[in-house]
Amino acid sequence: MPGSIPQGTGGVPPRTRKPILTAGAAAAATVLAVGFAPAATAATVPDLPDPAAITEIGYTLPADFIEVAADPGTDLSGWTVGSVTRGGSVQAADYLVTLPEGTQVGESGALAVEVQITNSVNSGAAADGSYGASAFVIDAEGTLHDFQQIGGVAGGRGVTGAAGGQTPAAVVGVEASPTGAVAASGESIQLVDGSWTSAAPTPGTLPGGPGAEPTEPPVEPGEVTAIAEIQGTGEESPLQGQTVTTRGVVTAAYPTGGLNGYFIQTPGTGGEEEREASDGIFVYSSATVNDVQTGQYVEVTGQVSEYYGQTQITVAAGGASVLDEAVEAPKPVASFPLTDEEREALEGMLLQPEDVFTVSDNYQANQYGELLLALGEEPLRQPTDVAPPLSDEALAVEAENAEREVILDDGSSWNYMNNSQAQGTPFPYLYPEASPRVGAQVSFTSPVVLGYGFDAWRFQPLEQLTGDNAEAAQPVLIEDTRQDAPLEVPGRITLASFNVLNYFITTGDQLDGCQYYNDREGNPVTVRGGCDARGAANAESFERQQAKIVEAINRMDTSVLSLEEIENSSRFDLDRDAALAQLVEALNEHAGEERWDYIRSPEQLPENDDVIRTAFIYQPAEVAPLGDSAAQIDDAFHNARAPLAQAFAPLDASGEPEEENAFLAIVNHFKSKGSGSGPGNEDTGDGQGASNADRVAQATALVSFAEELREELGTESVYLLGDFNSYTEEDPMQVFYEAGYHNIGQELTDKSTYVFSGRTGSLDHILALEGPARDAVQGADIWQINSVEAVAYEYSRYNYNVAELYAPDPFRASDHDPLIVGLFDGTEPGPSPEPTEPEPTTPAPTEPEPTTDPTEPEPTTDPTEPEPTTPAPTEPEPTTPAPTEPTTDPTEPEPTTDPTEPGTGIQVDVTSGHPGDPITVTGLEEYEGEELRGQFNSDPVDLGTATVDGGAVRFTVPEIDAGEHTFTVFQGETVVFSTPFEVLADDAPAEPALSVAPERVTPEAFVDPEQGVRATASGFTAGESVTFTVVPDGSDVTGLSETVEVNAEGVAEFVIYGDNPANPAVYVGSYTVGVEGTDLSASFEVAEDADPGQPGSGDGDGGSGSGGDNGSGGGGGSSLPRTGAELAGLGAGLALIAAGAAALCVSRRQNG
Known part of the structure; x- marks a missing residue:
């Protein structure tokens, strides 16, 4: 399965956020925060194996953890905590954590370590309590101290450690002790009075011991402390462990879904005001959440703690009251900052971002109701898809990813994969008629609260969001980006x-x-x-x-x-x-x-x-x-x-x-x-x-x-x-x-x-x-x-x-x-010359199975896009015209491509150039008069639109870094033409090139000086002279040569036309245009059956000039200014009229 550069690996600085510690524990990036109020006095560890044992395992929560109980102050430096599959093996390093130097058990007597529990539990293998994964703890010398199995046994035997993979030697051959317990959704299994049971999680607090939600009467309210003072200006509250009284307006409440609490915010705060500390906070209180409503002004009294990195106040029954005082409502903040420090000052506050966001992942949508968003117009990129591994550019990509990502949550802790109540409730964000796809733009239509949990910033809706209340509660609109068919690519x-x-x-x-x-x-x-x-x-x-x-x-x-x-x-x-x-x-x-x-x-x-x-x-x-x-x-x-x-x-x-x-x-x-x-x-x-x-x-x-x-x-x-x-x-x-x-x-x-x-x-x-x-x-x-x-x-x-x-x-x-x-460019004959009726292609949705090996994690895409409604199949009109008699040489095979099919005979005059140089694409007669869009795909850089004139369109090389790029021309979203293109540095010479447009022209158009055929030479040095030659291939027309000065853009152009309008048929035939001193050549044909009215230059308003008096840039045609001498004749010796024949004439462009 694919991997990505982990945060903090290979030079990418890790996101520093609230230290993930149990109260009293030393800093350790894998140790969970205490989710409930810490005990006021040192805890006494129950009668457990000496010196440490597992007392709690959480695996139905957004972050898995294993809790180790030991006497306060016990040094756990170098200890290993991990999980094995039901088969007894450790699948990967993600399922092992070695505690860093200085890790100690705090005053609570318990240390909760965040570590993945193997997916034989998450997948439901132990959902019936029969047989599941196991958790172990090993000391720094390699001695196994505890090995507990989730669920019961199968065939009379529990999980036994198996050699191989990442499995520690201390576990191999040892049979785990079956707990017989399985966690309900949103709960953990805990060792209480010698028996394992499922209960609300208490990571970092001994199960059934002090530190759980208080059951004694709450402390009487004291002096009111402002929310900003409780939050403080750092990553953690300076008042952790203290009992406080504060007031705020209820901005969001979650009596359902498992969050069991509500957010409050200081009246009148928010909006565009500057702040150093947040004016919002989460109140954890299953006892009072049903007693408050959004918009009420309340006073709460409780203990301050940090839960998975978010500051909260735990409030017991009787610890909250609704106030009668009329206050100003909080105002949403309109922008979402990039840094953790700035976001810390908004934690728990209302936001309604006006920023552009993009869906970057939807894999957790059908499990936890989450979408990963990226700030900006593009999803997050795999660093090694952009640049070589561990290169400065790759590391910069991942650092930017870490800054841009935020989770759009559902106001719930439900796991839709194993919670029967959740499975009977429609998903949030995922609908049969609408799916939030990666790459879709997201706009906020109502406020959210900025929360933090499980190592990520989260936008929480103001109530639990499900498919049942989405119309009222969903805070975003998500763009529909589904395409019922691939883009039509040119080629036979x-x-x-x-x-x-x-x-x-x-x-x-x-x-x-x-x-x-x-x-x-x-x-x-x-x-x-x-x-x-x-x-x-x-x-x-x-x-x-x-x-x-x-x-x-x-x-x-x-x-x-x-x-x-x-x-x-x-x-x-x-x-x-x-x-x-x-x-x-x-x-x-x-x-x-x-x-x-x-x-x-x-x-x-x-x-x-x-x-x-x-x-x-x-x-x-x-x-x-x-x-x-x-x-x-x-x-x-x-x-x-x-x-x-x-x-x-x-x-x-x-x-x-x-x-x-x-x-x-x-x-x-x-x-x-x-x-x-x-x-x-x-x-x-x-x-x-x-x-x-x-x-x-x-x-x-x-x-x-x-x-x-x-x-x-x-x-x-x-x-x-x-x-x-x-x-x-x-x-x-x-x-x-x-x-x-x-x-x-x-x-x-x-x-x-x-x-x-x-x-x-x-x-x-x-x-x-x-x-x-x-x-x-x-x-x-x-x-x-x-x-x-x-x-x-x-x-x-x-x-x-x-x-x-x-x-x-x-x-x-x-x-x-x-x-x-x-x-293949479509000029070669292709199959099926007769027009055929295309078959309808009505889509039929089905869901694919993950493509990884059974031992690998499932693919990480999550479905968030609306399900399309499949239209009844309709019979498309045939696009192939009825065959007509060929007007060219009967021995030449008739092309079988649809005349409307892009790509036939299309070519570009140059495949390299400096920024500002013109790029002319010819062979676009079928798009005459239409607007096409140019793009350099590698960045991408939009070149704007240009109108096709004379079968040609011109764009300008953009100001981008020198190197290999891809130049593409689109009609709407359909690719018309694409080619590699080298953008040259200022001191690099452009590649000389020659083109003509149109490549086929009627005799009547050819003798019109306002039409004719335009020849363009590019990639030359400004100010030098180049000499064009025009040689007829077997006609009675005399050839010519013409010397033209190269303009500042390295381009020289002229228009070739016939000088015998009384007898245009004499020009029928093919011609070769060259540049003396080079091997450049291009050809055009004057033919009775050419598409009429396709000017080679034009004198209208749609100019595309490449310099001189008529400007430059992306127009589709060009007005070619002429001098009196040019219109009157070709100049001495430039064109000789053969007896009984006609002359070719030149109309030079002013290249000043």
């Missing part, structure tokens, strides 16, 4: 990659020993372990999974599609391709035609073939496979899936393979990030996760395999694609870049394919080898239907809540997004 055929999330036709109920994830009624949904199946639990669940995948693939409608995480059916005594064949059958049935076929497995395969595999499917009407497939058999892939190679060729108009355009595609699925063994495979914390060395070895082996096959096939076109489990700038990807491969997704899109821990990045890539493979690429898109969606919409979460979110559409069909690349 498409190549794509799709991880299909453990598509297994072998369901769990067909095998022995399978364990399951169950729905809220206890019905199995997906396989959790115990057998080789990884997907659906039964046929009903499989049908829901398949419906989503089929809908997604048929909407993509790609020529060649690589698949990852599909069942290797040979592992279940079936033909290896059985699952693949069944998927193709389902696709064709859904399409209503035999649209798809699959590539058969090769004869030679690795001996230890994985239970999941890679594969190809394709459309025989668009491409043909050449030869057989081949699997790479190499020890480098001992823990991954064998790469699968296949050569393809597009079909020509007659349906024959164009072998000159043959290409080799190799699909891959590298080792995941979640686990690893051997040198270099440990997770070093640099953001690359575990098994990085193995992925580097796999990348190196793959490059060699591709080179061997390339030489055998005699092709220069190679594409590597699939799930590389490596972000864009990580070490394995550098192997490909150094071998000459281009990352198309990175170069041509600004989207990513995966979300993990609230960070977006791409694990899935299509890599094109430098040369014909890269040259054939016309465009790309990432269709974000999966990673940005909440997991609640997957088939794997069917019937987890009373509000059903599953639908048979493509959204959350998997947890990785498909990447699509268009190949």
